[in-house]
Amino acid sequence: MKAVEERILSEKAVHAQGQTYHLILTGQDLGTQYPGMVIYTLQIIAGEEVIALFRTNTYEYPPSSPIRALAVIQSRSEEWEQELLSDPTSFRQSQERRTIREPDNVPTHEVLIIQGSPRPAGNCSVLATWAQEEAGRADVTAEVVYLDDLPIRACIGCYQCYNTGTCIFEDEMTGIIRSISDARIIVICTPVFTNTVPGSLKIMIDRCQAYHACQVLTGRRSGKKGLLFSVAGRKGQENFSCIISVIDAFMKNIHIKPSGSLLFDDLDRREDIRRIPDAEEKVRDAMKKVLMDMDT
Ligand SMILES: Cc1cc2nc3c(=O)[nH]c(=O)nc-3n(C[C@H](O)[C@H](O)[C@H](O)COP(=O)(O)O)c2cc1C
Numbered sequence: 001m002k003a004v005e006e007r008i009l010s011e012k013a014v015h016a017q018g019q020t021y022h023l024i025l026t027g028q029d030l031g032t033q034y035p036g037m038v039i040y041t042l043q044i045i046a047g048e049e050v051i052a053l054f055r056t057n058t059y060e061y062p063p064s065s066p067i068r069a070l071a072v073i074q075s076r077s078e079e080w081e082q083e084l085l086s087d088p089t090s091f092r093q094s095q096e097r098r099t100i101r102e103p104d105n106v107p108t109h110e111v112l113i114i115q116g117s118p119r120p121a122g123n124c125s126v127l128a129t130w131a132q133e134e135a136g137r138a139d140v141t142a143e144v145v146y147l148d149d150l151p152i153r154a155c156i157g158c159y160q161c162y163n164t165g166t167c168i169f170e171d172e173m174t175g176i177i178r179s180i181s182d183a184r185i186i187v188i189c190t191p192v193f194t195n196t197v198p199g200s201l202k203i204m205i206d207r208c209q210a211y212h213a214c215q216v217l218t219g220r221r222s223g224k225k226g227l228l229f230s231v232a233g234r235k236g237q238e239n240f241s242c243i244i245s246v247i248d249a250f251m252k253n254i255h256i257k258p259s260g261s262l263l264f265d266d267l268d269r270r271e272d273i274r275r276i277p278d279a280e281e282k283v284r285d286a287m288k289k290v291l292m293d294m295d296t
Helices: 069-086 088-094 122-136 174-182 198-207 209-218 237-253 279-292
Strands: 006-016 019-029 038-046 049-057 111-115 142-146 184-192 224-231 256-264
Touching: 006 069, 019 069, 038 069, 049 069, 049 088, 069 088, 088 111, 111 122, 111 174, 122 142, 122 184, 122 224, 122 279, 142 174, 174 198, 184 237, 184 279, 198 209, 198 237, 224 237, 224 279, 237 256, 256 279
Parallel strands: 111 142, 111 184, 184 224, 224 256
Antiparallel strands: 006 019, 019 038, 038 049
């Protein structure tokens, strides 16, 4: 997938203290992803160097707001032009370069196991441990993230990630997105809480919107595979319908290919997943299969 094309909307040359600065306003139409979404970018270029960059997009402004993205960026363009004309040196010094930021390329683990239950010694922890051990047996590094241990702010729907490819909040999600970006297999272990995923997992899923935005802006995706392991207290596979739909949407959003799921019900009665005779074998087999297919 290619990054969305940028169209030049206006270009202006500003001459100040013997130097020419080009103020360039571009627009990227993301209407195929989100109806009506346009990302506007204003850049000042001196020679080959981008000395200032500002982005805004139409989804940042709620319907009842009188502010519109195009008006914001046009007014920023006028402000910058005036500042350049009056004092280009201090204008340059005041600008912090802002571009699209992709997750840092710090090698983490090949398998990322996200443990969504708040119970550190519950059934999902057992599932996560089996999954991690199986990766270890295949000589593949695996990290388990216990979401409930991490303070992560909920997404506030500001849509600023579509300007930068990153979230405005810098918290534990920065590391999680780095791990997701680096891993080749993502395993979600989750209990059913009120028919859906627990709150901390839902918060993490929503915050992955920034990673989705980064993929949209850069056009870069990778062929990751995803597994879902889930447990429900009540008896019946229908208890997992919302879990399946939420995790499917999550994987689709950030281009993870769903590669299997195991859904264990009736745990209120059985209490401990280790008492279900074939549970461990099923988890290990699912892991073996996905690890074998990791490169395809
Ligand atoms: C707040 C809460 C809500 C729950 N809601 C459901 C539910 O809607 N359906 C269900 O089948 N089980 C429900 N359960 C039961 C859990 O899914 C079950 O106890 C599971 O084994 C917990 O997993 P864990 O041991 O990994 O924490 C709920 C449990 C809690 C604590």
